[in-house]
Amino acid sequence: MTDSISSFFDQDFKSKNQQVFLPILEEKKVEFFIKREDEIHPFVSGNKFRKLKYNLKEAKKLKKNTLLTFGGAYSNHIVATAVAGKLSGFKTIGIIRGEELDINLSNTLATNSTLNEAHKNGMKFLFVPREEYRRKNTFGYIEKLKNRFGDFYLIPEGGTNCLAVDGCEEILEKEDKNFDYVCSAVGTGGTISGIINSSKKKQKILGFPALKGGFLRDDINQFVRVSDNWKLIKDYHFEGYAKYNDELIRFINEFKQETSIPLDPIYTGKMLFGILDLIKKDHFPENSKILVIHTGGLQGITGFNEKLKSKNETLIHI
Template sequence: MFLKNKNSSIQEVSFSEIEGKKVQLFIKREDKLHHFISGNKYRKLKYNLEEAKRLKHHTLITFGGAYSNHIAAAAAAGFEFGFKVIGVIRGDELANKLDEVLVHNPTLKFASEHNMQFEFVSRSDYREKTSSAFIQKLKNKYGNFYLVPEGGTNELAVKGCEEILTEEDSIYNVVCSAIGTGGTISGLINSLKPHQKVLGFPALKGDFLQNEIKKYVLTSKNWSLNTDYSFGGYGKISEELILFINKFKQETGIPLDPVYTGKMVFGIVDLIKKDYFPERTKLLAIHTGGLQGIDGMNSILKKKKLPIIA
């Protein structure tokens, strides 16, 4: 087995903005599972790596943007466990100045240092990444490979994410998760106890995630999405969110990333302040990692003359 079965620690949150509220907030520190393959990426890659080995593949191909947590994690996993990894990266203009990109983009720099080979494609071509013609072109160029989808989400990824919750976690009433491609929340939904519910916080705008999640779950009765805290969509951020992330880390010692967990915790805290949850509710927020993205976001924030994430 490449990635071992692990259960992460749980930390109760004491935060000034919700002091006196009669609910309890806990965070499951999935970000501590592995130094580089952290959080939900650990869970999503676990069974995919096993399947790649079972099928006797030596090359993995996967997809992502230039600051993708998944790209960094896939590179680290391939490096650690002996797979050649090809990263299909959105943005063919990056290939023309790769040396400069690797200086200023910490995600791609990390992936390159862990032997990931890049295939830069245009944004229009990237939108066709799941088409048979696009996949065939990759096969013609790279030979046989095991394909890991963008964000890592497939049935095997959901299976891995079903292992996030354990029997001990049945004491919590509401489980909260940030959402990118929908794999993590699908696994959580499938492993819930009857008395529990999942509340998801999408990082992207739009209602398409409902249908993505329904591909992998058996019920629609014990989960819901709150789209009020995307801050304008994927990768968008505000000074208010930055200041919140820094304050939360200062008071709790828990770092949050600006794309996923920062927005989720901001939303949870805001809902607690608005008395959205009944008294005595025990909330468990899943920390899905993604902390590698902080350096990349900070480089963008500096250019915009905004505060950076501490």
């Protein structure tokens, strides 16, 4: 194991807060900024950098040389783990949902930019049936993987654990204390947990889940130290994880055209759609200052566009 992990994760990544100017913001007298966490790194960007930072430091401390994690075919977490692992001197293994992807692996890699990038960075794959994948958190299944692959450092699907939350607590900086609202997309709950823990008492933290289900509040409560300054806005998941419609794709493209800020269709696109809709509906008082966390995920747009192209639908502008 080299010290390359220190040189990558100890860099002083300070994300800029970019102010957004739109007619609706002027009309409603709201100040609106986006924290450009997406600019940290092309693949280990945003919350993925934050979640992996202390996990990889812990793996090094434990003298592990292999990282193993889980994800779907277009997972930001999978490619981020592969790239961060290579940069930090680790071998990486990805347990990927969907055994059909292994039938013609060369074709899968040729048509799936996420898995192709992970593969180029040295990640070994095990493609498993969905029923088997559901057992990923059980002791017996982890032991089975250890018997197959040997010793490894386990990172959960999406990267969320206590160390990931510690990393996400570093998203907010000293100058962010003046914002009234802080907004984040929510997947597994780790990012917003860190933001809640580092927020000021007077701030309101709004989470925008990318998927259906009432389980997220319990997941977040495992990690947060305060419970009265945050809530989940559940009206903008567009019917579930990775679901979309023409209105969402049109919004993402128009937002990029008006602000030059790219959004992904899984997380940040849905969140920004929701925030601006709430602004139109006077959810935020006049003179509110809103900070939106851009959690990255832009690498997945290429793969998403392949799906849109196959359906002859409008593509997302990259």
